[in-house]
Amino acid sequence: MKFRHKCLTRVYGIMLIGMLICHSSGNAQSRLEVGYVYGISNFLGDLGGNAGKGGFFLKDNMMSLTRFITGFHAGYHPSEYINFDLSYVAGKLEGADSLIKGNGGVEVARKTRDQHFRSPLKELTLTLEIFPTVYFEYDPNNVAGKIKPYLLFGIGVFQFNPQAQYIKPDGTREWVDLKPLRTEGQGMSSHPDRKEYSLTQMNIPYGFGVKYHLSRTISISLEAITRKTFTDYIDDVSTRYIDNNDFYTYFGATSPQAAIAIQMANKAAYNNGGTYKVGYAPGQQRGTPTNKDSYYTTSFKACFRIPGANEPRQRTSSGGKVIKCPKF
Numbered sequence: 001m002k003f004r005h006k007c008l009t010r011v012y013g014i015m016l017i018g019m020l021i022c023h024s025s026g027n028a029q030s031r032l033e034v035g036y037v038y039g040i041s042n043f044l045g046d047l048g049g050n051a052g053k054g055g056f057f058l059k060d061n062m063m064s065l066t067r068f069i070t071g072f073h074a075g076y077h078p079s080e081y082i083n084f085d086l087s088y089v090a091g092k093l094e095g096a097d098s099l100i101k102g103n104g105g106v107e108v109a110r111k112t113r114d115q116h117f118r119s120p121l122k123e124l125t126l127t128l129e130i131f132p133t134v135y136f137e138y139d140p141n142n143v144a145g146k147i148k149p150y151l152l153f154g155i156g157v158f159q160f161n162p163q164a165q166y167i168k169p170d171g172t173r174e175w176v177d178l179k180p181l182r183t184e185g186q187g188m189s190s191h192p193d194r195k196e197y198s199l200t201q202m203n204i205p206y207g208f209g210v211k212y213h214l215s216r217t218i219s220i221s222l223e224a225i226t227r228k229t230f231t232d233y234i235d236d237v238s239t240r241y242i243d244n245n246d247f248y249t250y251f252g253a254t255s256p257q258a259a260i261a262i263q264m265a266n267k268a269a270y271n272n273g274g275t276y277k278v279g280y281a282p283g284q285q286r287g288t289p290t291n292k293d294s295y296y297t298t299s300f301k302a303c304f305r306i307p308g309a310n311e312p313r314q315r316t317s318s319g320g321k322v323i324k325c326p327k328f
Contacts, residue, residue, distance in 0.1 A: 032306045033219075037071040037089055039299025046237040046287040047095030047115050064099060067092040069121070069297055075129075077305075080143065083129040085152070093160065093295055094118045095235050109279065113286070114267040117178065117235045119160045121295075125205050127154030127225075143213040152225065153206040161199055162236040166260050167270075178236040181261035184286065185242040188250050197233040204228040207296075211303075219303045226296035234293040241266055243282040 048062045069091030076084045096116035102108050129152045137146075162178045179199065185191030209223030232238040244262050251258035263270045268280035276282075 031077045033075040033303045035303035037299050037301050039069050039297050040066045041069045041091045041297045043093040043095050043295045045235045045293035047235045065094045080134050085127050088124050091121045093121050117162045117164050119162045123158040125156030127152045144216050146213050148211045150209050156203045156205050159200050160234050183265040190246050201231045217305045221301040224298045232292050237287040239289045241282050241284050241286050
């Protein structure tokens with residue numbers, strides 16, 4: 001029964017999209033649009049957050065770590081009811097336990113952990129935008145001056161590279177890549193269950209937006225999109241602490257990389273002169289692997305629409321009013 005329900009759901013979804021396309025096939029013309037994207041991004045993962053127990057989405061959103069994104073996009077309208085949008089954006093994601101405003105509750109454990117990260121972000125997404133209100137319009141092709149809310153979902157690929165600040169013996173700081181340090185034993189023979197993570201991952205973007213047509217060819221949009229990801233290592237924090245000896249064994253007892261990895265893996269111990277603190281020792285919880293990392297963006301899109309070759313011609317009267325070609 002469950003399998004049948006899933007199949008019916010998919011069939012109904014395909015039928016709905018097909019109906020929207022077919023309903024408009026007699027009037028709508030194929031059109032392309034290109035434009036610019038500018039907005040902000042926020043990270044939602046193991047690091048940072050607000051008072052209380054770590055939660056989902058906006059509960060642990062830290063506005064102080066909002067960062068800018070820029071990019072461009074290209075869209076294809078088979079009809080006025082839907083749009084396929086290909087977007088590329090670049091920006092940055094950040095998280096920091098030190099910024100948590102503690103109230104003496106369970107958030108103290110995360111604040112004492114004292115982990116932080118930054119990561120560049122590059123993302124390419126293909127989304128389907130659905131404009132439900134267009135279905136009730138008298139003339140869907142007359143877009144100038146209209147406000148159109150829409151829903152969107154799709155698939156994407158993104159690249160990241162978590163980094164953190166290493167404090168050198170002389171007290172100076174430098175940003176170091178965290179993945180090669182294997183801070184939780186990823187790829188070590190002593191931890192065969194912890195595989196190396198890839199810096200290129202898939203995601204599922206979904207959200208909503210509002211589009212306003214300034215004219216037939218120019219429009220602006222405001223949209224909010226969150227991403228479901230399949231990795232818990234955007235911030236390089238996921239599971240449990242490992243022993244310092246694992247780093248010495250893997251990198252070498254006198255290797256500078258072992259010393260860097262030990263500091264990056266357990267900031268609570270580093271802040272305690274290298275001595276493990278209760279709750280931050282090998283085997284203790286470092287992150288929450290059951291909750292994958294995510295991030296969201298809020299952005300403006302400026303669009304220039306290129307009319308299709310078969311779009312009905314228009315002429316204006318002496319008063320400047322647009323007169324459309326008659327339809328039969």
